Amino acid sequence: MMTCANFFLGLLLLRAFDAAPQPDPIYDTDIDFDDVYDYGEGPHIDQPQIEIGTILPIVDGEAQTSSLLTEEAEEEESTSKLIDGSSPQGPGSPGVLGPETSAGLPTCLLCTCMSTTVYCDDHELDNIPPLPKATTHFYSRYNKINRITKNDFANQNNLKKIDLTSNVITEIDEDAFRGLPNLEELVLRDNKIRQLPELPSTMTFIDVSNNRLGRKGIKEEAFKDMDNLRHLYLSANSLDHIPLPLPESLQSLHLQDNNIQELHEDTFCNVNDVSYARRALEDIRLDGNPINLSNTPQAFMCLPRLPIGRLV
Template sequence: MGQRMKPFIILFLNLLLCQSILAPPPPVDYGDSELSLKDVEQLLELYDYEDGLTIDEPQVEIGTLSPIRHKAAIPEPEHTNIFSAEHELPPQKPLPRLPLPPDALGPQTQRGLPTCLLCTCLITTVYCDDLKLEYVPPLPKNTTHFYGRYNKIKRINKNDFANLNKLKKIDVTASQIAEVDEDAFRELPHLEELVIRENQLRQLPELPSTMTLIDASDNKLGRTAIKNEAFKDMDNLQYLYLADNKLDHIPVPLPHSLRALHLQNNNIQEMHEDTFCNSKDMSYIRKGLEDIRLDGNPINLSKTPNAYMCLLRLPTGRLI
């Protein structure tokens, strides 16, 4: 019963407190009896509340604040330019165009274009591959490497490479070349590599002694295509490729610097004992020449065993 009466008593105390502030409390009508303030206090002591509420300490309900219905207007930051009007850079004047030297793009070709517009020039290397050229274009004087592969040149004249004192390599693979003037390459003081394979060449031209690589494979070089002792003074020659021709002999003497000799698929039928070795010095050993290709020739290598005594590796070819 005490728990049921508790809310009524609290309500009653709150009303009584408000009346006591304004006026002396009149008698309170509570059912059939009249209760005074003193009677109420005695009544509270009778029920013995555990929450310790008194008249002077009214219970207050704690709630939550209502949410803000309208957000406060937050001013957006002003967008300012990094450079103000007073800090603007002055307008840039275009750089003056310096006139190019007359030979900057190479000499003029027969097609009405400078060589370096017709071909591709990278520093001192000139690429003229697969342009259907019928001639060697005039090259800049500082050219060191020339590539004229897959063209229709047919003939190399003596003036095509004249005065190119820095030229080191010429590659004219598969360009239908049938003739080369005898002195087309002879006067080039620094020429080291000539690649003239897959053409129609019948005569190998004279070459400078500075050569390190000669590749004239897959041509029509025959019995008299190479002059006697053509490679004798080439002390730096390391690679000699003459495969797939019509040669009937090995071009001797071969320089001691030689490392590879390719003569496969020719018409070589015999070999001398001094071709690679020195028959007068049986202690001589040729250490550099390790790659000799004689396969595809009508020669029996087993007939001349003394010709290979100085070699570290036997030639490749028929031994039976």
């Protein structure tokens, strides 16, 4: 009895459900999926830049990065250039290391070239090596050079200083220095020179100390036209006189350890002009000479300082 009642109750409920009004379907509504899912730009990611170039060869698993241009630049930078910038032009001509010497080596390989200065000190040289044309200063001290020829400094128009201290020079050609238009300083001390050649009027500094000039080694009026000469060193040369006239520009005169026995009143001053003053000549050395400076006091009246030497 209870089973039948339950059956009819369920049937009534099913019919009631079917009879209830149903909502209309919404299938005709357009759905914008862009509103549902946000497809906007996310975080910006830089794309790698692609370089277009030559693919380098691979040798032993490694890329070769040097190029011909780089190699040429490095080679040019590392090569010692001749100081006058000339280039090799064939056998016998100046190359990047200077002209070839008698030893078969370029000058700037045998010696040391820095800018326009050439250093050949203490190299056992017996002659002067050929110099690059741009040389302004030349040092060849403590060698075995015994002669200076007229060709050693030919066409060296830029040369300003020559220092040949402590060689064994006995002879200098008369034209050895005459053709040097810019020569200012000449140092020939500690050699065996017997005759001083003609020097350019451009000289400012001359040092021929400790040589063998004697009484005839300096020409008459040798320094007269050197209007810019400031320092003249002639000590230890067995000189028996002071080489006159001396230029007004002279500041230092070293004549110590010679054989000078007398001094005239007009050696430095002008006896005819009592107002004459020689203010530039402040350093005169006559010590080591057999001369008594007290015998000629008038010889120093125009000088700013007395010479150094024996006064009694």
